[in-house]
Amino acid sequence: MTEALPTTVPEGQAEPRARFLRACNQLPVDATPVWFMRQAGRYMPEYRAIRAKHTLLEIVDRPELAAEVTLQPVRALGVDAAILFADILLPVIPMGLGLEFAQGEGPVIHKPVRSLEAARQLRVVEAETDLGHVLETIRIVRRELPADVPLIGFCGGPYTVASYMVEGGATKDFRNTKRLMFSEPAAWHTLMRTVATSMENYLVAQVRAGAQAVQLFDSWVGQLSPSDYVDYVQPYSRQVLRAAMATGVPVIHFGTDTATLLRHMKDAGGTVIGLDWRIPLERGWGILGADVAVQGNLDPVSLLAPLPVLRARVDDVLQKAGGRPGHVFNLGHGILTHTLVDNVRAAVEMVHEWPLPNTSL
Amino acid sequence: MTEALPTTVPEGQAEPRARFLRACNQLPVDATPVWFMRQAGRYMPEYRAIRAKHTLLEIVDRPELAAEVTLQPVRALGVDAAILFADILLPVIPMGLGLEFAQGEGPVIHKPVRSLEAARQLRVVEAETDLGHVLETIRIVRRELPADVPLIGFCGGPYTVASYMVEGGATKDFRNTKRLMFSEPAAWHTLMRTVATSMENYLVAQVRAGAQAVQLFDSWVGQLSPSDYVDYVQPYSRQVLRAAMATGVPVIHFGTDTATLLRHMKDAGGTVIGLDWRIPLERGWGILGADVAVQGNLDPVSLLAPLPVLRARVDDVLQKAGGRPGHVFNLGHGILTHTLVDNVRAAVEMVHEWPLPNTSL
Numbered sequence: 001m002t003e004a005l006p007t008t009v010p011e012g013q014a015e016p017r018a019r020f021l022r023a024c025n026q027l028p029v030d031a032t033p034v035w036f037m038r039q040a041g042r043y044m045p046e047y048r049a050i051r052a053k054h055t056l057l058e059i060v061d062r063p064e065l066a067a068e069v070t071l072q073p074v075r076a077l078g079v080d081a082a083i084l085f086a087d088i089l090l091p092v093i094p095m096g097l098g099l100e101f102a103q104g105e106g107p108v109i110h111k112p113v114r115s116l117e118a119a120r121q122l123r124v125v126e127a128e129t130d131l132g133h134v135l136e137t138i139r140i141v142r143r144e145l146p147a148d149v150p151l152i153g154f155c156g157g158p159y160t161v162a163s164y165m166v167e168g169g170a171t172k173d174f175r176n177t178k179r180l181m182f183s184e185p186a187a188w189h190t191l192m193r194t195v196a197t198s199m200e201n202y203l204v205a206q207v208r209a210g211a212q213a214v215q216l217f218d219s220w221v222g223q224l225s226p227s228d229y230v231d232y233v234q235p236y237s238r239q240v241l242r243a244a245m246a247t248g249v250p251v252i253h254f255g256t257d258t259a260t261l262l263r264h265m266k267d268a269g270g271t272v273i274g275l276d277w278r279i280p281l282e283r284g285w286g287i288l289g290a291d292v293a294v295q296g297n298l299d300p301v302s303l304l305a306p307l308p309v310l311r312a313r314v315d316d317v318l319q320k321a322g323g324r325p326g327h328v329f330n331l332g333h334g335i336l337t338h339t340l341v342d343n344v345r346a347a348v349e350m351v352h353e354w355p356l357p358n359t360s361l
Numbered sequence: 362m363t364e365a366l367p368t369t370v371p372e373g374q375a376e377p378r379a380r381f382l383r384a385c386n387q388l389p390v391d392a393t394p395v396w397f398m399r400q401a402g403r404y405m406p407e408y409r410a411i412r413a414k415h416t417l418l419e420i421v422d423r424p425e426l427a428a429e430v431t432l433q434p435v436r437a438l439g440v441d442a443a444i445l446f447a448d449i450l451l452p453v454i455p456m457g458l459g460l461e462f463a464q465g466e467g468p469v470i471h472k473p474v475r476s477l478e479a480a481r482q483l484r485v486v487e488a489e490t491d492l493g494h495v496l497e498t499i500r501i502v503r504r505e506l507p508a509d510v511p512l513i514g515f516c517g518g519p520y521t522v523a524s525y526m527v528e529g530g531a532t533k534d535f536r537n538t539k540r541l542m543f544s545e546p547a548a549w550h551t552l553m554r555t556v557a558t559s560m561e562n563y564l565v566a567q568v569r570a571g572a573q574a575v576q577l578f579d580s581w582v583g584q585l586s587p588s589d590y591v592d593y594v595q596p597y598s599r600q601v602l603r604a605a606m607a608t609g610v611p612v613i614h615f616g617t618d619t620a621t622l623l624r625h626m627k628d629a630g631g632t633v634i635g636l637d638w639r640i641p642l643e644r645g646w647g648i649l650g651a652d653v654a655v656q657g658n659l660d661p662v663s664l665l666a667p668l669p670v671l672r673a674r675v676d677d678v679l680q681k682a683g684g685r686p687g688h689v690f691n692l693g694h695g696i697l698t699h700t701l702v703d704n705v706r707a708a709v710e711m712v713h714e715w716p717l718p719n720t721s722l
Contacts, residue, residue, distance in 0.1 A: 175697055178662035182670050222618075225638045225660060227677075257583075259620035260640050277586045279621050299586060301539035309543050316588075336536055 018148045020080040024213060024250030024272050026293050026326035032318060033080035034351040035152070036344065037217075037254075038334030039073040040085045044341055046072045056101050060086050063133050067140035074149055076341060078348050081150050081213070082141060084206070086134055088156030088217055089164055091198050094130035095122045097165060105169070112168035114180060116187035125198035127205030134202075135209040142210040153211030155199045157218025157255065158236040159229075162188075162195050174223050181232050188232060196236035200243040207247040214244050215252035216270070219333070222257025229261050234268050241269030252295055256333050262287045276332035281320040293326035298347075300331045303339045307346055314350045323357040379509045381441040385574060385611030385633050387654050387687035393679060394441035395712040396513070397705065398578075398615075399695030400434040401446045405702055407433045417462050421447050424494055428501035435510055437702060439709050442511050442574070443502060445567070447495055449517030449578055450525055452559050455491035456483045458526060466530070473529035475541060477548035486559035488566030495563075496570040503571040514572030516560045518579025518616065519597040520590075523549075523556050535584050542593050549593060557597035561604040568608040575605050576613035577631070580694070583618020590622050595629050602630030613656055617694050623648045637693035642681040654687035659708075661692045664700045668707055675711045684718040 016022055020033040041047055047069055050059065059065045069085040089107050093099050098110040113119055127135065141151050155161075163177040164170075171177070181188045203214050218237060221229065237253075244251045253270030255261065259279045266273055266288050275284040275296035285294050302313040314329075321327035329351045335344065377383055381394040402408055408430055411420065420426045430446040450468050454460050459471040474480055488496065502512050516522075524538040525531075532538070542549045564575050579598060582590065598614075605612045614631030616622065620640045627634055627649050636645040636657035646655050663674040675690075682688035690712045696705065 173661070173697060175662050175665060175699065178660065179665045182662065182666040182674075222639065226641060228660075257618055257639065260644075278583065278618065280587060283621070299539065299589075300534070301536050301543065304536065304540045305543040313543075333534075336534060338536065 016150075018080070018150050018212075020150050020328065021212065021250060023326060023328045024252070024293055028325050029356070031352045031356065032321070032323075032327055032329050032354060034329035034348050035079040035081040035083065036073075036077075036331055036335050037083075039077065039079060039083065039344070040069045041335060042337045043335055043339040043344075044072055044076065046076065056087065057099075060090060060137075061133055063136040063140055066134075066137040067144065070137065070141050070151075071144055074145065077345050078352075079149075081152050082145055083152040083215070084134070084138060084141070084154060084211065086137070086154070088154070088161060088219075090131060090134065091125045091155070091202055092161070092165055094125050095165075095194070095198060097122075107164060107169055109164060109168045112176070113162075113165045113191055114176060114187075116184060116190060119187045119190040119194070122191065122194045124194055125201055127202045131202060131205070135205055138206060138209040138211055150212035151210065152213045152215055152252070153203065153206030153209075154215040154217055155203050155206075155240070157216050157221055157233075158192050158195045158199060158240065159224070159233045160218050160220045161199070162191055163220055163223075165191065165195070174220065178223075178228075181228070185232075192232070192236045196239045199240045203240060203244045204247055207244070207249050211249065213250040213252065215254055215274075216241060216244070218253070218255040218265075221255040221265075222259075222261060222276075224261070226260050226264060229264055234264055237265075237268040245269055245271065250293075252328075254295070259284075266292055272326075272328060274330070278332070281317055281327075282322065285321075285324075290324075293328065294321070295328040295330045297330070297332045300333055300336050300339075303331075303335065303343045303347060305343075307343070310343060310347060311350055314347055315354070318351065318354045377511075379441070379511050379573075381511050381689065382573065382611060384687060384689045385613070385654055389686050390717070392713045392717065393682070393684075393688055393690050393715060395690035395709050396440040396442040396444065397434070397438075397692055397696050398444075400438065400440060400444065400705070401430050402696060403698045404696055404700040404705075405433055405437065407437065417448065418460075421451060421498075422494055424497040424501055427495075427498040428505065431498065431502050431512075432505055435506065438706050439713075440510075442513050443506055444513040444576070445495070445499060445502070445515060445572065447498070447515070449515070449522060449580075451492060451495065452486045452516070452563055453522070453526055455486050456526075456555070456559060458483075468525060468530055470525060470529045473537070474523075474526045474552055475537060475548075477545060477551060480548045480551040480555070483552065483555045485555055486562055488563045492563060492566070496566055499567055499570040499572055511573035512571065513574045513576055513613070514564065514567030514570075515576040515578055516564050516567075516601070518577050518582055518594075519553050519556045519560060519601065520585070520594045521579050521581045522560070523552055524581055524584075526552065526556070535581070539584075539589075542589070546593075553593070553597045557600045560601045564601060564605045565608055568605070568610050572610065574611040574613065576615055576635075577602060577605070579614070579616040579626075582616040582626075583620075583622060583637075585622070587621050587625060590625055595625055598626075599629040606630055606632065611654075613689075615656070620645075627653055633687075633689060635691070639693070642678055642688075643683065646682075646685075651685075654689065655682070656689040656691045658691070658693045661694055661697050661700075664692075664696065664704045664708060666704075668704070671704060671708060672711055675708055676715065679712065679715045 254274030
């Protein structure tokens with residue numbers, strides 16, 4: 001089965017040794033690699049200890065702190081990759097919008113973008129000057145990480161970032177975002193051009209700083225119909241994804257509620273496509289095709305269940321992946337706040353112990 | 362094309378004349394019928410005038426007021442069906458839980474159900490005694506409605522109602538609901554049995570009181586994976602849907618985010634299956650099969666767009682339905698608060714004016 005699959009290791013590059021990078025490139029692995037979206041965060045006592053003394057923005061502003069938080073889950077869980085501790089909305093600060101994390105309310109952007117004029121005033125992010133602290137975090141983390149644990153950089157998908165910029169915060173129905181999209185296409189496209197170019201700069205700079213893979217978090221893109229995705233979002237996601245892929249590192253393209261968007265997301269780009277729990281993994285992979293790797297797709301609430309239930313659910317995902325090279329185990333979305341660290345650690349062990357059908361490397 | 366389709370008019374019943382009922386039964390129509398989920402509500406000045414004097418629960422407690430609100434959109438919009446003005450959570454009051462609509466926060470249930478003991482204490486709703494005011498509303502509305510505008514009754518889907526009962530209100534991630542489902546299956550199934558039997562009683566009583574069609578609103582069911590839907594929800598949805606179908610009226614089975622659940626939802630039951638905007642209508646109908654009618658599936662934000670944009674979006678849905686008998690035009694979810702009444706009225710006209718390929722009745 002392995003023989004038939006194309007490897008996607010960029011020409012001239014050596015085969016990676018790290019399990020996570022091998023799976024991204026659809027190469028055989030000794031065990032399925034696993035990491036978790038939001039693996040650093042409030043569910044960990046080590047993180048809460050730091051958050052008791054610093055706000056979220058303070059942590060990401062201080063590379064030493066952000067690096068420490070990035071490394072916490074690697075030490076505590078035994079995951080196969082670290083992911084940069086940052087927030088998808090950091091770039092809106094240098095773009096010229098205020099950003100605040102209000103107590104219990106999530107992000108608040110004080111100057112939402114709802115007109116062509118407002119969209120025109122946004123400036124493109126230059127990562128080295130505007131987000132140098134994030135790049136510095138990457139450099140620190142790379143020095144600290146074990147050689148077999150790669151660091152994943154990330155940014156938000158243009159749609160998801162733009163939706164916060166238009167709504168001014170979280171939203172249930174994306175009414176302002178879609179109203180701008182449907183009613184003022186010139187404003188929408190101006191906004192998306194600036195966001196996409198900023199994300200492109202940011203992601204490429206992360207790779208230059210040392211990120212060994214990157215993920216585009218387009219978490220809310222599944223709120224769109226396929227035709228709206230193609231018309232209003234795909235060109236901008238493509239711009240960011242293609243620029244990231246041109247650096248040679250694996251690129252993970254993630255969204256939720258994407259059952260009807262998967263083909264279009266693959267068409268936009270990505271070495272690995274993220275699947276949420278709403279689509280059975282083998283069905284999602286079938287839609288995407290064998291020439292791409294997949295990441296996912298355990299329901300995050302599974303980590304709140306007793307261990308035998310968790311084990312059955314982890315096994316189910318692995319069975320659906322069928323041991324084919326190109327599966328990165330993960331959740332379908334981020335770890336929930338009330339998750340027990342012991343359960344996450346147990347899930348990592350379950351994934352690693354699961355016997356792959358072909359373990360001859 | 363029409364000839365090949367089975368009519369689903371129950372044996373011994375005459376062919377209905379009303380456009381909406383004909384479409385539910387996949388019979389040819391003179392124009393595509395249209396109504397809107399949440400067509401009565403805050404976007405209408407007539408409704409706001411009543412809400413200025415009464416709370417939501419006061420309106421639904423007083424049949425004359427609830428009937429008036431039910432009739433408002435029929436008069437203002439020219440829609441092809443009325444839908445009972447009520448709330449899917451009304452049955453939790455006689456079940457023994459407190460219900461309140463807090464300012465700007467949506468429903469609040471003060472005694473959430475999170476254990477087997479709490480689930481066991483719930484009593485099954487007997488509609489005639491417990492929700493007689495709703496049935497009285499139906500009787501009043503039927504007297505007032507024009508003969509060609511049928512009245513749709515409704516209840517919440519067992520999963521959706523249970524999720525509010527477990528969470529105690531709205532939720533982003535359904536973590537308590539799924540935790541109960543995954544970790545305490547005995548509690549979950551006890552809860553679902555009581556909810557399903559209550560909804561069955563309630564829906565059948567609505568038909569006896571005069572509802573000419575009913576809809577099961579399982580709005581949040583799309584948060585589940587297909588296998589969790591089948592294991593934990595489908596038997597209860599089936600119980601309610603089959604009981605409703607046995608009365609002989611058309612039954613609409615609605616959810617959102619359901620692209621991967623459609624086959625299982627059809628298997629549970631329904632004369633008509635609701636589609637949200639995430640799946641192109643012809644693709645959803647293709648998955649469901651030609652032996653069922655469909656309802657949908659305009660993105661509700663389309664009603665906030667300028668008329669030419671709205672028209673293009675309405676036309677797109679109608680073109681995808683292709684004039685096949687068995688399409689009820691609707692949104693993919695409810696009307697949003699800031700929608701303009703004029704736009705809704707214009708959409709009704711657009712749907713009615715759209716030339717069906719076969720208008721020979």
